Amino acid sequence: MRASRFLLPTAKEAPADATVASHVLMMRAGMIRRVAAGIYTILPLGLRVLRKVEHIVREELDRVGCLEVTMPMVIPAELWEESGRWEFYGPELLRVKDRKGGDFCLGPTHEEVITTLAASEIKSYRQLPLNLYQVQTKFRDEIRPRFGLMRGREFVMKDAYSFDLDPDGARESYWQMHEAYSRIFARCGVTFAPVEADTGNIGGSLSHEFQVIADTGEDALATCTNCGYAANVEKAQVAGPPLAGLTSAGARQTVSTPNVGTIADVSALMGVDPKQFIKALVFETEEEPVMALMRGDRDLNEPKLRVLLGVDDLRPATPETILRVAGAPAGFIGPVGIEGTRIIADHEVLALSEAVCGANAVDEHLKGVVPGRDFTAEAADLRIAEEGDACGRCGDSTLSLRRGIEVGHIFYLGTKYSEAMKATVLDTNGKATPLEMGCYGIGIGRTAAACIEQNHDENGICWPVPLAPFEVHLLALGKQDEVLDACTALYDQLQDAGLDVLFDDRPERPGFKFKDAELVGMPWRVALGKRGLESGMVEVMERASGERFDVASDELVSFLSERIVPARRGDLA
Ligand code: ATP
Ligand code: MG
Numbered sequence: 111m112r113a114s115r116f117l118l119p120t121a122k123e124a125p126a127d128a129t130v131a132s133h134v135l136m137m138r139a140g141m142i143r144r145v146a147a148g149i150y151t152i153l154p155l156g157l158r159v160l161r162k163v164e165h166i167v168r169e170e171l172d173r174v175g176c177l178e179v180t181m182p183m184v185i186p187a188e189l190w191e192e193s194g195r196w197e198f199y200g201p202e203l204l205r206v207k208d209r210k211g212g213d214f215c216l217g218p219t220h221e222e223v224i225t226t227l228a229a230s231e232i233k234s235y236r237q238l239p240l241n242l243y244q245v246q247t248k249f250r251d252e253i254r255p256r257f258g259l260m261r262g263r264e265f266v267m268k269d270a271y272s273f274d275l276d277p278d279g280a281r282e283s284y285w286q287m288h289e290a291y292s293r294i295f296a297r298c299g300v301t302f303a304p305v306e307a308d309t310g311n312i313g314g315s316l317s318h319e320f321q322v323i324a325d326t327g328e329d330a331l332a333t334c335t336n337c338g339y340a341a342n343v344e345k346a347q348v349a350g351p352p353l354a355g356l357t358s359a360g361a362r363q364t365v366s367t368p369n370v371g372t373i374a375d376v377s378a379l380m381g382v383d384p385k386q387f388i389k390a391l392v393f394e395t396e397e398e399p400v401m402a403l404m405r406g407d408r409d410l411n412e413p414k415l416r417v418l419l420g421v422d423d424l425r426p427a428t429p430e431t432i433l434r435v436a437g438a439p440a441g442f443i444g445p446v447g448i449e450g451t452r453i454i455a456d457h458e459v460l461a462l463s464e465a466v467c468g469a470n471a472v473d474e475h476l477k478g479v480v481p482g483r484d485f486t487a488e489a490a491d492l493r494i495a496e497e498g499d500a501c502g503r504c505g506d507s508t509l510s511l512r513r514g515i516e517v518g519h520i521f522y523l524g525t526k527y528s529e530a531m532k533a534t535v536l537d538t539n540g541k542a543t544p545l546e547m548g549c550y551g552i553g554i555g556r557t558a559a560a561c562i563e564q565n566h567d568e569n570g571i572c573w574p575v576p577l578a579p580f581e582v583h584l585l586a587l588g589k590q591d592e593v594l595d596a597c598t599a600l601y602d603q604l605q606d607a608g609l610d611v612l613f614d615d616r617p618e619r620p621g622f623k624f625k626d627a628e629l630v631g632m633p634w635r636v637a638l639g640k641r642g643l644e645s646g647m648v649e650v651m652e653r654a655s656g657e658r659f660d661v662a663s664d665e666l667v668s669f670l671s672e673r674i675v676p677a678r679r680g681d682l683a
Contacts, residue, residue: 148255321514347502350457371441571631587639
């Protein structure tokens with residue numbers, strides 16, 4: 111591609127809303143332009159990167175036998191009513207009406223459409239296993255679209271759905287996709303980790319996120335250096351401390367704490383460390399309210415509680431509900447004397463030998479409270495994992511925390527959708543049984559953005575070969591005919607060798623071209639001017655390392671091919 115014919119609107123500055131490196135650099139390199147919040151036009155340079163991600167995704171999915179389809183973006187409400195998500199999905203679902211007043215939504219994900227297809231087309235176990243995927247535009251009316259393609263409202267996702275006869279088969283399909291995803295991200299040339307994940311409101315029980323490790327990531331990950339356990343912090347298991355003995359326990363006392371309801375204030379008033387407090391939190395669910403207990407200095411991890419309760423909906427209770435459950439307002443409540451409400455305590459609470467908590471009476475707290483003696487509760491791990499916590503998997507060692515960008519997510523769904531939408535299949539005995547499903551997503555634009563987060567410096571992007579929009583950036587230094595002719599000859603040779611080349615043949619100054627080349631970040635830069643013409647040597651630079659090589663012009667093709675062709679397989683090379 112000749113730069114003189116290409117649309118390459120590079121810029122020195124990025125707009126103020128661009129705060130992370132990938133967003134800044136995609137704007138500055140002329141890859142994307144904002145149309146509305148979270149909605150972008152993808153320019154030619156950006157599209158070349160997205161196409162490379164998609165190509166890798168398609169190759170690896172086709173390799174394991176997935177079949178590509180395309181589903182509509184506009185979906186009739188009936189399908190979502192059938193699955194029960196029309197109500198449940200909330201304001202992220204963009205709902206629209208057609209001219210007849212019919213309700214539709216823009217697909218944020220496609221379980222409903224694919225399950226409808228499966229219900230009509232999969233009749234017999236002989237058609238299984240089946241895995242269908244698409245690469246398609248999704249719409250989610252994200253509350254906080256930001257970071258460019260990283261969290262858009264309109265974005266391209268690869269979504270796949272597996273269908274199996276039984277749970278064993280479904281798990282096999284799941285692990286096959288886990289393997290395919292690992293190959294995809296290794297081929298993209300990003301440093302990533304699969305981590306155990308919360309299953310969110312899609313439902314199901316087995317789930318992994320593929321996280322690109324980056325400080326700017328929105329997700330926190332916990333990993334154990336001893337056993338290799340890795341999980342999103344929303345889910346990461348923490349080992350509980352040993353239970354305390356009852357031996358030193360004294361009598362329980364009521365303490366007057368007028369108008370003092372926060373742990374910090376009560377702690378100051380009583381001169382007791384917040385670690386000795388029991389914090390009681392009441393939640394409402396679609397079933398009965400529950401009380402959760404945390405140590406005073408800890409935060410509750412709501413997804414853990416939601417999974418434990420097996421509910422989809424969990425929200426802090428209203429003041430009325432708290433009053434009904436505990437007989438006192440928030441700030442003065444505790445587990446002692448609660449009847450008829452399920453109480454779940456974090457392990458650390460049950461390990462306290464003597465504690466302070468609300469007395470379930472206005473302006474009163476209790477001290478000398480002994481778990482097990484003064485109240486009973488179900489024990490559970492409800493904490494948000496912190497750096498240095500004991501690993502909940504091996505009990506040993508300590509967890510360390512890192513940040514990541516979720517580029518892929520896989521779920522084992524079971525029969526949640528197939529039951530709701532009556533997608534059954536005849537099993538080997540001719541009996542109708544609901545299909546076992548899995549679903550699998552990859553954010554195409556987010557993967558490209560995550561790759562930039564990991565591969566850039568103060569001057570611009572440093573594309574790894576597999577996702578680079580072009581592999582070689584050839585710069586003609588000077589406007590003289592002999593320079594342009596020599597560069598054109600090199601350009602032809604490199605293209606004939608199957609390399610992807612951007613040829614900067616624009617009548618611009620060398621300094622300008624070098625700056626642009628650093629910004630757009632092709633992995634190999636080749637520069638030829640008058641001086642090189644005389645010596646027969648071209649200057650080659652590797653963008654990521656900054657290493658320079660003087661290469662004889664007639665050896666350029668082999669020099670670059672040897673380095674680029676194997677690198678096209680990323681970390682699988
Ligand atoms: P997040 O927690 O980041 O909102 P999610 O759990 O909602 O992600 P999934 O429903 O699992 O995401 O979607 C599959 C993949 O689609 C994600 O792993 C991510 O790569 C991509 N994705 C999700 N939301 C967006 C978005 N708003 N913009 C760009 N990509 C997205
Ligand atoms: Mg989301």
